[in-house]
Amino acid sequence: MAWETIPNAHIGDVVAARARQRAHDDAELLVGMVHLARSTPLDELDGAEIGPPRRMRGRPRRSPPY
Incomplete structure (x- = not known):
């Protein structure tokens, strides 16, 4: 969205x-x-097998924070 199209009240x-x-x-x-x-x-x-590091295998994957 171009800055020129944003109303001043919503810029913040x-x-x-x-x-x-x-x-x-x-x-x-x-x-x-x-x-x-x-x-x-x-x-x-x-x-060797290419994959996640050994210490990461078997751990549940965290969801993104959004």
């Missing part, structure tokens, strides 16, 4: 909503970075 609401969405996106990015940091490098797998 739109900014707050976009900030919340940005926070969710940033959180998902950080979760991905944590998984990447904890993963086994591909050159160390030597034909």
